[in-house]
Amino acid sequence: TMGNWLVNHWFSAAVLAAWLGINIFLFTYYFLFFDRDERYFYTRAILGSALAWARASAKCLNFNSMLILLPVCRNLLSFLRGTCSCCRRTLRKQLDHNLTFHKLVAYALALLTAVHTIAHLFNLERYNQSQQASDSSLPAVLSKMHLQGSEWLNPIHSNQTTVEYVAFTTIPGLTGVIITLALILMVTSSTEFIRRNYFELFWYTHHLFLVYFAGLVIHGIAGLVRGQTEQSMAEVHPSDCAEYLTQREQNCTHSCCKDPEFGSIPAESWKWVLAPIILYVFERLLRVWRAQQKVVVKKVVMHPARVLELQMQKKGFCMEVGQYIFVNCPAISALEWHPFTLTSAPEEDFFSIHIRAAGDWTERLIDTFQLETPRVEVDGPFGTASEDVFQYEVAMLVGAGIGVTPFASILKSIWYKFQQGDQTLKTKKIYFYWLCRDTGAFAWFNDLLASLEQKMAESGKADFLTYRLFLTGWDTSIANNVALHFDTATDTVTGLRHKTIFGRPMWNTEFAAVAAAHPRSVVGVFLCGPEALAKSLQKSCHQHSSLDPRKVKFYFNKENF
Numbered sequence: 001t002m003g004n005w006l007v008n009h010w011f012s013a014a015v016l017a018a019w020l021g022i023n024i025f026l027f028t029y030y031f032l033f034f035d036r037d038e039r040y041f042y043t044r045a046i047l048g049s050a051l052a053w054a055r056a057s058a059k060c061l062n063f064n065s066m067l068i069l070l071p072v073c074r075n076l077l078s079f080l081r082g083t084c085s086c087c088r089r090t091l092r093k094q095l096d097h098n099l100t101f102h103k104l105v106a107y108a109l110a111l112l113t114a115v116h117t118i119a120h121l122f123n124l125e126r127y128n129q130s131q132q133a134s135d136s137s138l139p140a141v142l143s144k145m146h147l148q149g150s151e152w153l154n155p156i157h158s159n160q161t162t163v164e165y166v167a168f169t170t171i172p173g174l175t176g177v178i179i180t181l182a183l184i185l186m187v188t189s190s191t192e193f194i195r196r197n198y199f200e201l202f203w204y205t206h207h208l209f210l211v212y213f214a215g216l217v218i219h220g221i222a223g224l225v226r227g228q229t230e231q232s233m234a235e236v237h238p239s240d241c242a243e244y245l246t247q248r249e250q251n252c253t254h255s256c257c258k259d260p261e262f263g264s265i266p267a268e269s270w271k272w273v274l275a276p277i278i279l280y281v282f283e284r285l286l287r288v289w290r291a292q293q294k295v296v297v298k299k300v301v302m303h304p305a306r307v308l309e310l311q312m313q314k315k316g317f318c319m320e321v322g323q324y325i326f327v328n329c330p331a332i333s334a335l336e337w338h339p340f341t342l343t344s345a346p347e348e349d350f351f352s353i354h355i356r357a358a359g360d361w362t363e364r365l366i367d368t369f370q371l372e373t374p375r376v377e378v379d380g381p382f383g384t385a386s387e388d389v390f391q392y393e394v395a396m397l398v399g400a401g402i403g404v405t406p407f408a409s410i411l412k413s414i415w416y417k418f419q420q421g422d423q424t425l426k427t428k429k430i431y432f433y434w435l436c437r438d439t440g441a442f443a444w445f446n447d448l449l450a451s452l453e454q455k456m457a458e459s460g461k462a463d464f465l466t467y468r469l470f471l472t473g474w475d476t477s478i479a480n481n482v483a484l485h486f487d488t489a490t491d492t493v494t495g496l497r498h499k500t501i502f503g504r505p506m507w508n509t510e511f512a513a514v515a516a517a518h519p520r521s522v523v524g525v526f527l528c529g530p531e532a533l534a535k536s537l538q539k540s541c542h543q544h545s546s547l548d549p550r551k552v553k554f555y556f557n558k559e560n561f
Helices: 002-008 010-036 038-047 050-067 074-083 089-132 138-143 163-169 171-188 192-197 199-206 209-219 230-235 238-245 269-291 360-371 385-391 401-419 439-458 476-484 507-517 531-544
Strands: 226-228 262-264 295-303 307-314 324-328 338-341 351-356 377-382 394-400 429-436 465-471 500-502 522-528 553-558
Touching: 010 038, 010 050, 010 089, 038 050, 038 089, 038 138, 038 226, 038 238, 050 089, 050 209, 050 269, 074 089, 074 269, 074 377, 089 138, 089 163, 089 171, 138 238, 163 171, 171 199, 171 209, 192 199, 199 360, 209 269, 269 377, 295 360, 307 360, 324 351, 338 351, 338 401, 351 360, 351 401, 385 522, 394 401, 394 507, 394 531, 401 429, 401 439, 401 522, 429 507, 439 465, 507 531, 522 531, 531 553
Parallel strands: 394 429, 394 522, 429 465, 465 500, 522 553
Antiparallel strands: 226 262, 295 307, 307 351, 324 338, 324 377
16 A cells, blocks of 8 residues: 555655655754854853754744745646646646645644744743853853843843743744744634635635744844854854853953853844745736636526526636636625636636535625626636546546536536547546535536436447436435335436435445456546545555556545645
8 A cells, every 4th residue: 555655646755755854954954053063152051952942943944934835826836737737647646735735834834833932932031040140150151241232142131021021022022922823823724624614714814924924034133042253253262261251360361351252143034935925926916917807707597505606708718627716706805715616618618616605705605696796806727636537548536515516527528528529538437426415416416417418328428427426414205205216217316317325435345346347447536525535535546456557546636625
């Protein structure tokens, strides 16, 4: 299984290994540097090893802050996907892990922030103790030096200062508190549950990234943590002169009489994050420009179970199957953009989306469209895994609930390709599985499946598409109805020829059947649905793929937004 995973995800594994390796290298290198370098001999006399912990984590924080914006540059990813369209499928597919990588970097930032903050709390406590000490120990002597000038080592200059005072009145303290709060809010509000049910909350709190980057850039400007200056090192090197500091004579004459002088470490976060910030600004400007282009709503269809279908046109809009767009409705909110998978096929002269009522914004949008047709803005389309579907001889499509949308696009497109006798279609067989909780949600999709059934039967391709509809939530009235009409030609729930199956699919059985039917094929498995389902499908892909390169292989793809 591990071997299979590495074959399918070698690029992801390489990126992950490189990312981890760079983090470990940066942390280790700077930890040892601040733990051993002579310039920080006196700083360490006060702070101990907490200095190295704080500085090493700061370097890794800079590195990860540099990376965090790159995976969410949608247009950059679309461009990369386009330029590597000639690359192997495996490489293109890895770009779909953009949000997984974004989350990974975010968790690393959270962990490093904790390390950095704890280390600095120790540092402040030690600075404070050294300042208040009245003995002639080295930390106490160092803390009393240059209090009037700018060559001081200890940033705490009076006995009345508390840790809280420094945290809320100095630039590093205050920005540190603000950055940490912004990070906590962003991480906690981006859980799957909040994104699915309270998208607005996720959307607005995520824009605290502006506060995060502003705080990060000015965080180190004051330079509170200091080291000995080069000039002072040349004059009074700590290896020669440190011992004399605590036992100095009144009229000193030797070379170590002069007090060491200290200077701040220059702020460098801006150097790390400048390029990604510029790139992200371009990304946002491009989005704004694209959003200004006029969108014409051609048709509005209200389906059962509060599903709204919008058919639209936009000049120069060019889509592929399974892509998605971001939609904004200024009448509801000028700032919110929500992602929706396209349900139209590239062969159609419009593009469409199906919107389910899930959350405040979608509820308000559906209500608004029932009264009038407001102006909408569209950004996209953006590419995800399912546009690769025609590259596989055999495709297994799995949609859960409204997650069927990318497959609406694929099935329509296949229908058009058949009608036009398209020779580029590599796909020889499609297995389609739709898992749904209630019958109402099937309604808008029925017409498409019915027309496909008819079309394929007419063109003698009835066996090209095998589909199964699984009803995962059902009550006794449906069960009784099914029992009454068990021998009818069409299904009682959907009116289709293929029967609805009650309960969940047995994936092992399904995969074994596909593997037996196509012993030498490469099978693409496409899912738009919950994480738990992704895990079981991924497991089945690994279990049923043969290690023999000439035999059946299952490749897993998941919609990622």
